Amino acid sequence: MANLIYNISAIIALAAIVISFIRLIKGPSVTDRIVAMDAMTIIAISLIVFLAYFSNRIIYLDVAIVYGLISFIGVIAVSRYLERGF
Amino acid sequence: MTLTIIIILGVIMIAAAFGAIYFNKLLAAIVSAGVISLLASVIYLVLGSPDVAMTEATIGSGLTTIIFLFALNKVRKENKK
Amino acid sequence: MIFSLILGFILLILGISMMLTRNNLIKIVIGFSIMDTGIHLIIVSIGYIRNRTAPIIDAAVNIKDATSQVVDPIPSALVLTAIVIGLAVTAVMLSFIVEMYKKTKSLSIDDYQELKW
Amino acid sequence: MIRKIFVIFAIAGLIMMLLPLVVNFEYKDSLNELSSQYVRGSIDDLKSQNVVTSVIVSYRGLDTLGEVTVLFLATAGVGFLLKHKKNKNSLRKASELLQTSSSFLVALIILFGIYIFVHGHLTPGGGFQGGVIIASAFLLMILSDINLKFNHLILHLVESFSGAFYVVVGLIGLLLGIGFLNINIVPLGNFGQLFSAGAIPIVYSLIGLKVGAELTAILNTMGGEQ
Numbered sequence: 001m002a003n004l005i006y007n008i009s010a011i012i013a014l015a016a017i018v019i020s021f022i023r024l025i026k027g028p029s030v031t032d033r034i035v036a037m038d039a040m041t042i043i044a045i046s047l048i049v050f051l052a053y054f055s056n057r058i059i060y061l062d063v064a065i066v067y068g069l070i071s072f073i074g075v076i077a078v079s080r081y082l083e084r085g086f
Numbered sequence: 087m088t089l090t091i092i093i094i095l096g097v098i099m100i101a102a103a104f105g106a107i108y109f110n111k112l113l114a115a116i117v118s119a120g121v122i123s124l125l126a127s128v129i130y131l132v133l134g135s136p137d138v139a140m141t142e143a144t145i146g147s148g149l150t151t152i153i154f155l156f157a158l159n160k161v162r163k164e165n166k167k
Numbered sequence: 168m169i170f171s172l173i174l175g176f177i178l179l180i181l182g183i184s185m186m187l188t189r190n191n192l193i194k195i196v197i198g199f200s201i202m203d204t205g206i207h208l209i210i211v212s213i214g215y216i217r218n219r220t221a222p223i224i225d226a227a228v229n230i231k232d233a234t235s236q237v238v239d240p241i242p243s244a245l246v247l248t249a250i251v252i253g254l255a256v257t258a259v260m261l262s263f264i265v266e267m268y269k270k271t272k273s274l275s276i277d278d279y280q281e282l283k284w
Numbered sequence: 285m286i287r288k289i290f291v292i293f294a295i296a297g298l299i300m301m302l303l304p305l306v307v308n309f310e311y312k313d314s315l316n317e318l319s320s321q322y323v324r325g326s327i328d329d330l331k332s333q334n335v336v337t338s339v340i341v342s343y344r345g346l347d348t349l350g351e352v353t354v355l356f357l358a359t360a361g362v363g364f365l366l367k368h369k370k371n372k373n374s375l376r377k378a379s380e381l382l383q384t385s386s387s388f389l390v391a392l393i394i395l396f397g398i399y400i401f402v403h404g405h406l407t408p409g410g411g412f413q414g415g416v417i418i419a420s421a422f423l424l425m426i427l428s429d430i431n432l433k434f435n436h437l438i439l440h441l442v443e444s445f446s447g448a449f450y451v452v453v454g455l456i457g458l459l460l461g462i463g464f465l466n467i468n469i470v471p472l473g474n475f476g477q478l479f480s481a482g483a484i485p486i487v488y489s490l491i492g493l494k495v496g497a498e499l500t501a502i503l504n505t506m507g508g509e510q
Contacts, residue, residue, distance in 0.1 A: 007087060014094050021098050024121065025105055033117050040121065041147075044128055047091065051131050054087055057220060057227055060131060062407050063140050066400075067127075069393055070148050070420055073427075074120065076382065077152045078113075080427055081159060083376055089170070096174040103181045103201055112193055119197045122178070126204050129171055133211050134221045135243040136408035137336045141250050142207075144416040149254060149499070150200060152423065156507035157261035158193065160366075161268050169309055176306055183298060187291045209305070216312050222335035223408065224327060225476070233327060234320040237335065239312075241319055244339040248351050251412050251495070255358035258502050262365040 010050045017043045034078050041071040088132050095125045112158060120151040168215050175208030190276045192264045196257060203253045207246045214242030331472045332405040332481040340410070341484050345465035349454070352447065352494060359498045363505050378428045386428035393421035401492030405481040411488040415495025422500045426507060434504050443497035446490045453487055 017040055024036035045067050052060035099122050106118040123146030130139040182202030186195050215238055222237040224230060264274075271278060315323065326338040340348055400407075401414030425432055457466035467487070473480030 010087060010091070014091065018094065018098065021101070021121070024117070025101065030111065030113050030117075033114055037117055037121060037124075041124060044124060047128055048131060051088070051091070051128070055134075055220060057223075059221070059223055059225060059227075059407055060136055062400075062409060063127075063131060063136050063143065065396075066140050066409075066413070066417070067143050069396060070144055070417065073420055073424055074148055074151050076424070076427055077155055078117070080378070081113075081155050092168065092170050092174075096170060099174065100177055100181070103178060103185075106197055106201060107181065107185050107189070112191070115194060115197055119200055122201060122204055126208060129174075129208065130211060133168065133171060133215045134219065134238040135211055135214075135246075135336070136221050136223070137334070137410065137413075138207070138211060138243050138246050138250070140409055140413045141247055141416075142204075144413055144420070145250050145254050146204065148420060149416060149423075149503075150257060152503070153254075153258055153261060153506060154193070154197070156503070157265055159507070160265045161193075161274070164265075164269055164272070169306075172309055173306060176302060179302070180295065180299060184291070184295050187294065216315070221408075222323065224333050224335070225406075230327060230475075234315055234323050237315075237323060239315060239319050240322060240335040240339055243336045244344065247336065247340065247412065248348065252351060252354060254499075255355050255502075258506065259358050259361050259365075262362045262506065266365050 006050065006053060010047070010054075013043055013046050013050065017047070030078075030082065034075060038072075038075045041067065045071075092129060092132055095129060099125050116151060116154045116158070119154075120147050123147040123150065168212050168217075171208055171212040171215075175205045175212060178202070178205030178208065181205075192267070192274050192276055193261075195276070196260050196264070199260070200253070200257060203249075207249060210242045210246050210249075214239035327475070330467065330481055330484070331475045332484055333476055334405050334408065334410075337405050337410055337484060337488070338481070341487050342465070342467050345454070345487075348491070349450065349465070352450070352491065355495065355498050356443075356447070359501050362502050366505050377430060382428050386424045390421045390424055393424070394418055397421065397492070397496070401488050402485060403478070404488040404492075405484045406476070406478070411491030412495055414488075414492040416499060418492070418496035419499035419503060423503050423507075426503065434500070439497050439501055439504075442493055443501070446494040446497070450487065450490045450494070453483060453490070 020036045020039040020043065024033050024040070027033045027036060045064050048060065048064045048067065052058065102118045102121045106115045109115045109118060123142055126146065127139045127142040130142060179202055182198045182205055185198030185201065189195060189198065219236055219238045220228065222240040222243070224233055228236050267279070268274060322339055322343060323335050326332050326335045330338045330342055332338040397414045397417035400409040400417060401411045404410035453469070454465040456469050458464050460469060462468055467482035467484055470483045470486070472482050
């Protein structure tokens with residue numbers, strides 16, 4: 001039962017990543033694309049946690065922590081670039 | 087389940103590579119190339135090598151994008167001068 | 168796994184064709200980094216073995232029987248060093264591009280004809 | 285036109301060259317001789333949980349020394365190409381939110397990077413990943429403060445001393461007669477504890493400091509004061 005619920009949640013996360021990728025391809029301005037990339041990063045963290053559950057290794061969660069700590073710096077860098085100058 | 091993850095993420099990565107080729111704006115191409123590295127690290131985790139996944143997450147999607155932006159910023163400053 | 172091998176193969180071809188067909192210098196470097204990702208995917212998926220787990224021997228892996236439960240550690244070690252070197256090479260190429268732009272004020276590769284014979 | 289035909293021929297040749305790799309691919313079902321030796325040796329001889337770490341630091345240690353040298357050469361190349369000239373910059377300041385949160389986050393990120401490279405033999409991660417995380421913390425400082433000036437002397441001292449100590453750790457093994465970069469110069473502990481695996485934590489901490497200092501230098505040259 002629990003396994004079925006986790007499977008369905010992982011499929012919903014995959015659908016979410018596809019939808020935000022469509023915004024990244026279509027997005028008319030650069031700002032849309034940056035926000036879409038940030039959303040994809042957050043959903044990828046949840047995918048990593050699902051993979052740690054499916055393969056039964058608690059040690060994969062370290063990768064998720066690294067993602068959470070590092071990923072926002074890229075978004076800050078692009079925003080600083082857009083407002084003219086670092 | 088892991089097979090589904092690999093196939094869907096693979097299709098997204100190939101589409102992002104086509105985006106990096108055909109986008110006219112350089113900033114959009116750089117963001118597309120960042121998405122490729124971002125999803126590649128999830129695939130490394132499926133393939134059973136968390137060390138490589140961690141390296142790709144920090145270097146591929148973080149520092150490479152930022153170094154491209156720094157170079158683009160320097161080019162823009164030269165252009166304005 | 169065959170799917171990740173095919174994926175790495177397609178990324179390698181797309182990266183090389185991007186390096187050969189675009190004429191913006193920064194786009195050529197982006198193609199180089201896509202090609203890098205493809206090669207790393209190929210190497211890692213050659214070392215994968217079905218139904219096995221990561222080569223970190225903790226409570227989830229039986230110590231006595233470890234060699235029949237983990238994937239190949241050597242491709243991981245190779246790719247780990249290759250990614251760091253790829254970042255350094257990208258940084259050097261981009262600083263060359265900035266210097267070339269200071270000289271000629273152009274990013275198109277068709278404007279650099281000094282070495283053409 | 286000629287150029288396009290040549291490009292198409294080159295790509296087709298490459299596909300022909302690499303296609304046997306995909307078509308003739310067959311699944312492995314066991315480790316080969318060398319890999320199983322590495323896995324057994326990492327458990328029995330080196331007492332290191334992470335097999336990838338023991339391949340990088342101990343079995344292929346000389347390659348890692350060469351790789352760190354290549355990274356140093358790249359840093360020197362970037363610093364030589366982009367000599368930065370200081371002019372009064374009229375950039376917009378970072379917002380209040382970014383300044384406050386970055387002064388709070390930098391210490392946390394540096395602490396996490398140190399955790400990653402000290403625990404390199406127990407969990408995934410190691411010197412390269414920890415060094416990159418530390419460099420990202422300094423990158424956050426560069427992004428949030430436009431008047432930031434790094435002390436180049438400290439950066440160079442950290443980088444050269446960690447590189448020199450790495451070679452010295454290798455030479456101690458040569459002096460004791462057990463080989464260059466042998467990790468048995470420190471007693472091996474129990475399997476799975478923090479103070480285990482001989483000199484692997486020491487070597488990985490030195491690599492982490494060196495990689496962190498080098499990447500900070502690259503980022504500072506490319507994006508900092510200009």
